[in-house]
Amino acid sequence: xxIRLKMVLSLLLSAAFLVSTCHGSLLLxxxxxxxxxxxPRSGSSGDHVAGLSCLSWRLGVETNNxxxxxxxxxxxxxxxxxxxxxxxxxxxxxxxxxxxxxxxxGLDLAGDGKDVWVFDVDETTLSNLPYYAKHGFGAEPFDPTxxxxxxxxxxxxxxxxxxxxxxxxxxxxxxxVFLTGRTEDQRSVTETNLKNAGYYTWEKLILKxxxxxxxxxxxxxxxxxxxxxxxxxxxxxxxxxxxxxxxxNSTGLRTFKLPDxxxxxx
Ligand SMILES: *[C@@H]1O[C@H](CO)[C@@H](O)[C@H](O)[C@H]1NC(C)=O
Ligand SMILES: [Mg+2]
Numbered sequence: 001x002x003i004r005l006k007m008v009l010s011l012l013l014s015a016a017f018l019v020s021t022c023h024g025s026l027l028l029x030x031x032x033x034x035x036x037x038x039x040p041r042s043g044s045s046g047d048h049v050a051g052l053s054c055l056s057w058r059l060g061v062e063t064n065n066x067x068x069x070x071x072x073x074x075x076x077x078x079x080x081x082x083x084x085x086x087x088x089x090x091x092x093x094x095x096x097x098x099x100x101x102x103x104x105x106g107l108d109l110a111g112d113g114k115d116v117w118v119f120d121v122d123e124t125t126l127s128n129l130p131y132y133a134k135h136g137f138g139a140e141p142f143d144p145t146x147x148x149x150x151x152x153x154x155x156x157x158x159x160x161x162x163x164x165x166x167x168x169x170x171x172x173x174x175x176x177v178f179l180t181g182r183t184e185d186q187r188s189v190t191e192t193n194l195k196n197a198g199y200y201t202w203e204k205l206i207l208k209x210x211x212x213x214x215x216x217x218x219x220x221x222x223x224x225x226x227x228x229x230x231x232x233x234x235x236x237x238x239x240x241x242x243x244x245x246x247x248x249n250s251t252g253l254r255t256f257k258l259p260d261x262x263x264x265x266x
Contacts, residue, residue, distance in 0.1 A: 035090070035127045035157050054079035058261040064243045069264050072138040080137040080261055084129060090161070092259040097161035100239060100256045101168050107236055109173065116203060116233045117169045118225065118252060120240035121180035121190065123260045125166065126156035126197055138262035151182065154189040158197035162239070162258070166199055174236060175203035179224055179245075181217055181265065183208050204228075216266050222248030 054076035060066040072080055083089055109115050119125050131150045132138075150156075169176060176199075182190055184207045191205060212220040221244065225235060229250050238245070238252035241260035 035129050035159065052076065058083065061261045061264070062257065062259060067243075067264065068266060070141055072261065074139050077137055077139040080139075081133070084132065084137055084262065089259060093159060093161040096239075096256050096258050097165040100237060101165050103254060104165070104169055104172060104174065104237060107172070107174075109236075110234075111173060113173075113175065114233050115173070115236050116175045116177050116228060118177045118179050118228075118235055118238040119162070119166065120242070120245045121178055121182060121194070122156070123159070123241040123262075124239060124245070124258055125159060125162050125178065125199060126193060127159045128156050130155070130157065132262060142263055148186075151186055152189055154193040154196070156193050156197070159258075163198050165239070169237075170201060175233075176201070177203050177228060177233075178205045179221055180206070181208055181220070184210075217242065217244035218248040218266065221245060222250055225250035225252070 052073055052075060054073070057066070057073060057076055058080070061069075104117070107115075122128055128147075128150065131147065135143075135146060166176065178194070178199075180190070187205065187207055190207065194202075194205075206224050208220060212223075225238075226249055228235060235250065235252035237254055237256065239256040239258065240246055241258040242265045243257065244265050246255040246257060
């Protein structure tokens, strides 16, 4: 019943969104803020480009059927930009975070302070969309130098759907652990960025140390989650935008995959 009510509410919210975008003004309800102000170009979804369905390619990525890729197909860059900056990415994120929220609310928690939820950072709790809007949506190979400069600016934005989930997690008494591929030297800027984005409290922020240089994200994250379990924590949920956040060992009771068709991390 509660779920049905939520669905109706979210339909109403979508309707309000449509009304507000058609008339260019907010008529009914306060809407969640845009992550990044660029709007998709209308009529250029680029679904089929040179015989390739970019939507099918994106689906292949999200289902972990396409793995190990270095760049998105060149001809899909326009499509991917429209997707990431448009309503579909937000809607896809909303479904994932909404499902996680219902799941978390239904957990039978021990209440002993040992239940934890693991969140990835980039494209999970924080969004680097301004960076990708400037540097492209994945058709060029990832370049760590300008990306790390961007990270050190500390201006990554919030992914609003994840913040809503985070707030619920905290209110349920589940402890939050951020587990990120960002490196230890980026700790203070990451802490500040998380706080500025609305993530005020956490149990641990785990960043990659040099001992993991050369190992995959799956290995690094599995190992760090294993350490949490050895300390007696129970990972009741685990959310990330990469399959490498969610595969391997000690993955948690349930995993949630946020959309990210722009890059692949093994
Ligand atoms: C998972 O655990 C097994 C057994 O300890 C180990 O051999 C394997 O390397 C681990 N996998 C990852 C991805 O850490
Ligand atoms: Mg990530």
